[in-house]
Amino acid sequence: MPNLWIIFTTGLISGGLTCMAVQGGILATALTREEESHPMGSRAVGVAAFLVAKLMSHALIGALLGFAGSLVSLSPRTQAIGIGIISLFMIGTALSFLDVHPIFRYFVIQPPRFLTRMIRGTAKTGTWYAPALIGLFSVFIPCGTTQAMMALAAGTGNPWWGMAVLSVFVLGTAPLFFLLGISIDVIKATLKEQFGVVAAVLVMGLALINLNAAMTLYGSPVTLLSLPKTVFCAVTFCPVRVSDLEATKTPVITFWLNGYKIDNPVIPKGEEITVTLTNSAGAGCIQAFTIPALGLQEVVPVGQTKTLTFTAPDNGGELAFSCSMGMYGGTFIVR
Numbered sequence: 001m002p003n004l005w006i007i008f009t010t011g012l013i014s015g016g017l018t019c020m021a022v023q024g025g026i027l028a029t030a031l032t033r034e035e036e037s038h039p040m041g042s043r044a045v046g047v048a049a050f051l052v053a054k055l056m057s058h059a060l061i062g063a064l065l066g067f068a069g070s071l072v073s074l075s076p077r078t079q080a081i082g083i084g085i086i087s088l089f090m091i092g093t094a095l096s097f098l099d100v101h102p103i104f105r106y107f108v109i110q111p112p113r114f115l116t117r118m119i120r121g122t123a124k125t126g127t128w129y130a131p132a133l134i135g136l137f138s139v140f141i142p143c144g145t146t147q148a149m150m151a152l153a154a155g156t157g158n159p160w161w162g163m164a165v166l167s168v169f170v171l172g173t174a175p176l177f178f179l180l181g182i183s184i185d186v187i188k189a190t191l192k193e194q195f196g197v198v199a200a201v202l203v204m205g206l207a208l209i210n211l212n213a214a215m216t217l218y219g220s221p222v223t224l225l226s227l228p229k230t231v232f233c234a235v236t237f238c239p240v241r242v243s244d245l246e247a248t249k250t251p252v253i254t255f256w257l258n259g260y261k262i263d264n265p266v267i268p269k270g271e272e273i274t275v276t277l278t279n280s281a282g283a284g285c286i287q288a289f290t291i292p293a294l295g296l297q298e299v300v301p302v303g304q305t306k307t308l309t310f311t312a313p314d315n316g317g318e319l320a321f322s323c324s325m326g327m328y329g330g331t332f333i334v335r
Contacts, residue, residue, distance in 0.1 A: 003209065004168045007152075010145065010202045011172020044178075046131040051174050053135030058146075058166040061139050065154040066162020076292040079157070080218035080326060083210055086155045090207035093145070097200035145203055152210070217326030219292035221318040247335060251275050253289070255282030255300060259328040260289075260321070266333045270314045278305045288324035297324065
């Protein structure tokens with residue numbers, strides 16, 4: 001599943017600024033009108049109403065996006081392709097922040113003009129609830145970072161995880177968004193430019209994490225994380241040499257909080273293999289042990305042990321395994 005801490009950090013560092021650049025003008029209009037109509041009103045209360053309503057609407061949309069992604073039962077490799085496409089969209093979004101090329105502006109989806117006019121009209125009503133209404137409507141005028149998070153929510157294929165992704169992201173934007181909201185009169189356009197690179201780096205980093213997950217879930221023996229080690233082993237030597245190990249038909253894989261540990265990865269080709277899967281402390285997606293190339297998956301809850309039997313490929317080489325989201329993985333050596 002997505003790393004919620006990274007998503008929160010993305011919202012905290014870049015989300016407030018990039019979203020303020022898109023939604024700040026409308027919010028400023030609503031806050032100004034509110035203060036004109038209600039001299040005793042507090043701008044802080046208006047910003048808080050905006051943020052609470054925004055959290056509610058984004059949580060709902062996140063759940064709907066996750067639910068939409070769960071309607072179709074996809075094979076691990078199809079899921080990997082979907083995550084890869086989402087990652088490329090996020091990379092395009094990051095490059096649009098940097099104005100690398102005009103073509104990347106197409107990664108920033110614009111809402112229909114009639115909807116933008118309606119939201120701006122709400123901001124000019126001068127009613128005390130205008131900031132809250134704009135918070136609800138803000139889901140229809142997302143900034144580029146939010147769009148990337150929406151794609152990520154859909155990619156989870158789970159309504160609860162989809163809700164968690166957008167909720168955590170909005171919570172991350174809240175502190176900076178609140179500070180900027182109450183001092184919106186002094187915010188200059190240059191502020192966005194100063195942090196554009198930061199926003200791009202964070203979104204790009206999250207995209208690369210997901211791209212690595214897609215490669216792992218697809219069953220690729222080489223991923224972005226394993227590539228440095230592969231190159232190192234190619235030009236020098238690796239301290240662990242699997243060539244010294246005897247092939248086994250009964251490997252044991254232990255699930256830990258940070259991934260899988262296999263006692264012996266070498267298995268004989270063309271033979272029936274029975275893997276013992278022991279979940280000592282693996283929570284989240286680690287529980288769903290997957291062999292993408294064979295289309296196999298076994299869910300092992302924490303504290304339980306199960307076995308998975310399959311026939312090893314007739315050809316030698318590597319057979320990758322991973323969790324259901326491609327966040328953690330490893331390989332069997334078939335020979």
